[in-house]
Amino acid sequence: MEKILEVNDLHVSFDTFAGEVKAVRGVNFHLNKGETLAIVGESGSGKSVTSKAVMGLIPNPPGRIKQGEIKFGDRDLAQLPEKEMQKIRGSEISMIFQDPMTSLNPTMTIGKQIMEGLIKHQNMSNSEAKERAIELLKLVGIPNAEGRVTEYPHQFSGGMRQRVVIAIALACNPRVLIADEPTTALDVTIQAQILELLNDLQEKMGTSIIFITHDLGVVANIADRVAVMYAGKIVETGTVDEIFYNPQHPYTWGLLGSMPSLDSTDEELIAIPGSPPDLLDPPKGDAFAPRNPYAMQIDTEMEPPLFKVSDTHYAATWLLHEKAPKVEPPAAIKKRMQGMAPDEPIIGAKDGGKHV
Amino acid sequence: MGRYIGGRVVSMIITFLIIASLTFFLMKLLPGTPFNNQEKLTDTQIVQLNEKYGLNDPVAVQYFNYMKNLFVGDLGVSFQQDGREVSTIIGERIGASAYLGFQSIVLGTIIGLFLGIIAALRHNSFLDYGTMVIAVLGISIPNFVIAGLMQYWLGVKWGLLPVAYWDGFAYTIMPTIAIASIVVATIARFMRTEMLEVLGQDYITTAKAKGLSSTAVVIRHTIRNASIPIITIMGPLVVALMTGTLVIEQIFVIPGLGEKFVNSIMTNDFPIIMGTTLFYSLLFIVVILLVDVMYGIIDPRIRLAGGKD
Numbered sequence: 259m260e261k262i263l264e265v266n267d268l269h270v271s272f273d274t275f276a277g278e279v280k281a282v283r284g285v286n287f288h289l290n291k292g293e294t295l296a297i298v299g300e301s302g303s304g305k306s307v308t309s310k311a312v313m314g315l316i317p318n319p320p321g322r323i324k325q326g327e328i329k330f331g332d333r334d335l336a337q338l339p340e341k342e343m344q345k346i347r348g349s350e351i352s353m354i355f356q357d358p359m360t361s362l363n364p365t366m367t368i369g370k371q372i373m374e375g376l377i378k379h380q381n382m383s384n385s386e387a388k389e390r391a392i393e394l395l396k397l398v399g400i401p402n403a404e405g406r407v408t409e410y411p412h413q414f415s416g417g418m419r420q421r422v423v424i425a426i427a428l429a430c431n432p433r434v435l436i437a438d439e440p441t442t443a444l445d446v447t448i449q450a451q452i453l454e455l456l457n458d459l460q461e462k463m464g465t466s467i468i469f470i471t472h473d474l475g476v477v478a479n480i481a482d483r484v485a486v487m488y489a490g491k492i493v494e495t496g497t498v499d500e501i502f503y504n505p506q507h508p509y510t511w512g513l514l515g516s517m518p519s520l521d522s523t524d525e526e527l528i529a530i531p532g533s534p535p536d537l538l539d540p541p542k543g544d545a546f547a548p549r550n551p552y553a554m555q556i557d558t559e560m561e562p563p564l565f566k567v568s569d570t571h572y573a574a575t576w577l578l579h580e581k582a583p584k585v586e587p588p589a590a591i592k593k594r595m596q597g598m599a600p601d602e603p604i605i606g607a608k609d610g611g612k613h614v
Numbered sequence: 615m616g617r618y619i620g621g622r623v624v625s626m627i628i629t630f631l632i633i634a635s636l637t638f639f640l641m642k643l644l645p646g647t648p649f650n651n652q653e654k655l656t657d658t659q660i661v662q663l664n665e666k667y668g669l670n671d672p673v674a675v676q677y678f679n680y681m682k683n684l685f686v687g688d689l690g691v692s693f694q695q696d697g698r699e700v701s702t703i704i705g706e707r708i709g710a711s712a713y714l715g716f717q718s719i720v721l722g723t724i725i726g727l728f729l730g731i732i733a734a735l736r737h738n739s740f741l742d743y744g745t746m747v748i749a750v751l752g753i754s755i756p757n758f759v760i761a762g763l764m765q766y767w768l769g770v771k772w773g774l775l776p777v778a779y780w781d782g783f784a785y786t787i788m789p790t791i792a793i794a795s796i797v798v799a800t801i802a803r804f805m806r807t808e809m810l811e812v813l814g815q816d817y818i819t820t821a822k823a824k825g826l827s828s829t830a831v832v833i834r835h836t837i838r839n840a841s842i843p844i845i846t847i848m849g850p851l852v853v854a855l856m857t858g859t860l861v862i863e864q865i866f867v868i869p870g871l872g873e874k875f876v877n878s879i880m881t882n883d884f885p886i887i888m889g890t891t892l893f894y895s896l897l898f899i900v901v902i903l904l905v906d907v908m909y910g911i912i913d914p915r916i917r918l919a920g921g922k923d
């Protein structure tokens with residue numbers, strides 16, 4: 259498979275009054291052509307910072323890419339000057355954001371907001387851009403597109419606004435689309451519609467998507483592969499099936515355990531105990547060790563490397579070391595894992611067209 | 615929008631009537647009388663004058679006459695200037711004041727916006743701090759102090775500009791600076807805050823994510839949105855300007871309305887005081903209305919809330 263984007267050993271820090279916040283500490287992942295990669299993790303794990311680094315949108319100061327490369331074609335986006343980056347942003351790599359209520363300019367018509375990118379990147383004339391804007395609005399499922407191009411964001415509902423945001427992002431047919439929690443602010447039925455729209459558009463346009471979320475339920479609906487992020491690192495990556503049915507990292511177990519499933523009512527959710535580490539002063543050893551009931555001596559001393567589980571499945575936990583004791587995931591999670599057999603309704607929208 | 619404006623005009627008229635009544639009764643409470651014998655009048659002359667201007671009538675009758683005249687646009691005659699129409703006097707005086715006020719607000723707004731924008735774009739830099747020091751000084755130093763300093767240094771010591779009076783453009787420079795200083799300071803501070811606020815908004819990130827140049831982001835998305843709320847402080851600012859002009863006109867001996875107003879208070883020239891007060895009030899009420907309407911026109915969110923038409 260062709261890799262369209264490859265991030266190697268990415269470090270991003272913020273210089274604050276309290277000191278250096280190491281928000282991203284050596285992230286590696288790649289994105290294949292036409293696939294959807296989900297990045298999941300708790301709040302503060304560095305998902306947004308990672309995606310902003312790819313977009314070249316880390317605010318500087320206080321932020322900076324300390325080291326690492328972001329390979330996009332033959333270019334390294336981490337090194338690219340701002341002027342060059344502007345040519346890529348919005349045309350080859352686009353981004354959609356979490357809150358559609360705030361991510362549109364309230365005093366500009368949505369038509370103009372869609373047209374801006376087209377005029378800049380595709381040298382379209384005003385009228386060409388307007389025509390294309392209407393086309394895009396139709397594409398993202400906004401009824402009466404001709405009439406609505408001249409309306410302002412406040413005249414649209416949240417779900418409709420997110421469709422507009424998607425239209426803006428897709429305006430120039432980007433090769434990569436980064437969606438940073440695009441459905442978190444929406445209610446459940448609208449969420450499902452937006453996910454369906456993204457799936458549809460991906461099929462039509464062949465866009466590769468990085469889908470950021472902290473909701474594993476959504477992941478099942480949209481992703482091909484998953485990267486689990488914790489405290490600025492990717493701790494486990496694999497295909498959706500591998501992550502859901504054969505998770506290796508105790509943090510992934512925790513995430514799965516805290517994920518509600520629809521068919522069960524009596525099951526209790528198991529929250530991960532404790533809270534993520536302070537990234538001002540990340541702990542020695544594995545950052546997850548203090549919250550990990552299976553932590554061993556070595557976990558407080560040395561960071562685990564990525565152990566290979568399969569060609570597509572890697573996890574950074576000492577539990578995979580040959581000398582580690584054999585540990586089974588907690589019973590409740592095992593039950594859940596078994597409960598989520600492939601024909602269960604929660605999975606399948608991606609290929610089977612079933613929805614939550 | 616039309617209905618909204620109609621409603622506003624009605625409440626404007628009511629406000630105005632209340633102000634007119636209040637001014638009238640407050641005037642009656644002022645110590646002293648118009649004919650307090652600065653002019654060495656005989657007792658009979660004073661009695662005659664009081665009779666002539668109806669000052670012996672019961673207050674209720676005076677009030678009734680006053681309001682009646684007001685309805686036909688008659689503000690009465692000056693006590694001191696031997697029966698000249700108040701409206702004529704205001705007419706003569708308004709030119710200089712309006713010129714000065716307009717020049718100050720235009721100049722002050724332009725400089726203020728410019729400083730505010732620069733400060734925000736260079737947030738936490740030397741430029742930012744420098745601008746804010748200027749702004750704080752501009753707000754905290756009373757403009758008559760600035761006026762006095764300029765008169766002394768620019769006028770007397772260095773002889774660059776005329777010290778006072780009203781006789782051509784050179785004479786407008788120092789009073790304009792004195793009045794504009796507060797406009798510059800207020801607007802610079804306000805604009806900086808608004809700019810920083812807008813720069814932190816998600817839609818600015820969206821604009822950057824489209825690949826727009828930073829100039830386009832700043833001009834199309836930031837400055838435009840940051841300047842909309844500026845309109846809301848224009849009302850209070852105009853009031854500050856009007857009161858500021860009172861003192862400044864006095865200091866620079868400018869034959870404006872403010873100078874007349876201050877002098878008529880000294881001489882208890884009731885009709886002039888009331889006429890000018892009402893004139894200022896009317897101006898203020900109209901400015902507030904204009905500000906609201908303008909806000910509605912510029913900001914699409916309010917435009918809609920005010921009714922579609």
Ligand SMILES: Nc1ncnc2c1ncn2[C@@H]1O[C@H](COP(=O)(O)OP(=O)(O)OP(=O)(O)O)[C@@H](O)[C@H]1O
Pocket residue numbers: 272274279281299300301302303304305306307308317320321472537
């Ligand atoms: N501008 C900034 N200045 C200082 N620290 C920052 C800044 N932006 C992000 N961080 C830090 O980087 C870390 C990761 O933040 P990030 O926004 O990537 O989290 P996230 O995984 O996207 O979480 P969420 O699910 O809440 O969006 C956080 O600890 C945060 O405090």
Ligand code: SF4
Pocket residue numbers: 507508509544545546547548550552553554557562574575576577
């Ligand atoms: S490396 Fe150690 S602390 Fe980290 S997840 Fe694995 S077992 Fe837990």
Ligand SMILES: [Mg+2]
Pocket residue numbers: 305306307438
């Ligand atoms: Mg985030």
